[in-house]
Amino acid sequence: MPCPYGVVDMKHKCPICKAETDSEKNGEFPFCSERCRERDLGNWATEKYVVSDPIFNEDELEELESGGKKTFTLNLDETDESGQ
Numbered sequence: 001m002p003c004p005y006g007v008v009d010m011k012h013k014c015p016i017c018k019a020e021t022d023s024e025k026n027g028e029f030p031f032c033s034e035r036c037r038e039r040d041l042g043n044w045a046t047e048k049y050v051v052s053d054p055i056f057n058e059d060e061l062e063e064l065e066s067g068g069k070k071t072f073t074l075n076l077d078e079t080d081e082s083g084q
Contacts, residue, residue, distance in 0.1 A: 016040055
């Protein structure tokens with residue numbers, strides 16, 4: 001049944017098993033099943049997935065923006081304070 005507010009049904013692949021999923025048919029959307037949803041939750045719980053640290057210093061970004069610059073270059077060869 002289409003949404004009365006004009007929202008389009010979403011169709012994607014399950015992020016765990018890559019099976020086709022449909023927001024209208026799958027109550028576990030974007031997953032294809034409860035099993036895949038729980039596997040994903042387990043991946044977060046065991047820290048298989050993590051949210052990364054910012055790749056730039058936010059203070060440096062603010063300085064660049066206040067100086068009128070719209071772009072900046074990241075030096076990926078630099079190490080941080082921990083030597084990494």
